Amino acid sequence: MKKELSRLKKKLSLKIDEYSARLIEISEFIHNNPEICFKEFKSSQALIKELQKNDFIVEKNAAGLKTAFTAVARGKEGGPAIAFLAEYDALPEIGHACGHNIIGAASLGAGIAIKSIIKDLKGIVYVVGTPAEEGGGGKIKMLGKGVFKEIDISLMMHPFNKTYTFLPSLAVKPIEFIFHGKAAHAAISPEEGLNALDAVVQTYNSINALRLQLPGDVRIHGIITDGGLAPNIISARAAVKYAVRTKNQNYLDELLDKVKDCARGAALATGTTLEINQSWAGYDSIKNNLPIENAIKNNFKLLSIKETPPSMESGGMGSLDMGNISQIMPAVHPFLAITDEFGVHTDQFREAAISTRGHEMMLKAAKMLAYTAVDLFMDKKLFERAKQDFKNNPGFDM
Ligand SMILES: [Zn+2]
8 A cells, every 4th residue: 555655645746746836826816815704705716716627516605605615526435535624814904914825725736636536546525615714713604504514534734933733722712791881971970870991991900810820821812892982971881802712622611701700790899780792602722633643744754844843832822713623523734834933923924925935835735735635545544543533532631
């Protein structure tokens, strides 16, 4: 099997080399047309067109989302269904400072490469267009509507300033506290008022104090979204929005209760009433999958991709909607360095996402994803180990 695998990987590599100019063009097109959260019309269209040209069967408006899609190509009966997830949303104001153009192009390249050999494989390949990673949780909506029902394993990559097969991500839940008080003239009859802004300020200060008694991985950060109408009116309404994050998915509800208690206490102290808005579900933390990560490590070597050595510094962590996918099926989200210095969500990172190094890494990433998929298609034991690892791994408390 080893010989056959290396023969197939050579084919995949050649296919991506042949296609490289077009993949770079598409990555640049997405980068030059930054579209935010659920408005990625041009970007999703560019990917769909390319997939159709390569004879994928495309379903637009997946899960009823206008910028989501699935593209599928079937091989011989009986193998796994493996998906490459494409992201392509930008950030408000600063464009593709998270480099999702690279994610879209790399998953497209991997899909096209696997498609070119799918007739010889047992299984199904998907490219799934997942919009709105930056805040909208496109993948979660798609999971909810059953888009991933047939898929066994999901693969994607993310550009970064370091290279890792796995990095933990934080579970996050947004929460909004809205306080309702009573308006009164702030000078003539303040005693008739109930001050909602005071409740917000007390909540903010209580959470600041709470932070000292929480585990180190917890992040609670917020902004005041409503402070009242005018200085001479006691605020009848005031609101504060928070994102609450922790590495430990199982701890999230307990943590949220502590945060809510801060707001409840503030409502009691000020005589205001508290409304809690949790209309957005948030992201789960990511569950790793060692067998697939080991396959990726091996493919890193084949492609001369150097992993960043482990360090004692625990770097900051974000949150990903790939976390939710990883709680449902084996999934990976490796990071590949396109710059050594600049972090994501900066102007410099945006420039790195269309630099020569960015393009080169996008092409290597496409190969890495395609190689890993062919490992899973060809090596039944690896596929079984990936499924077993998913079952055995509680994934929450890392
Ligand atoms: Zn991102």
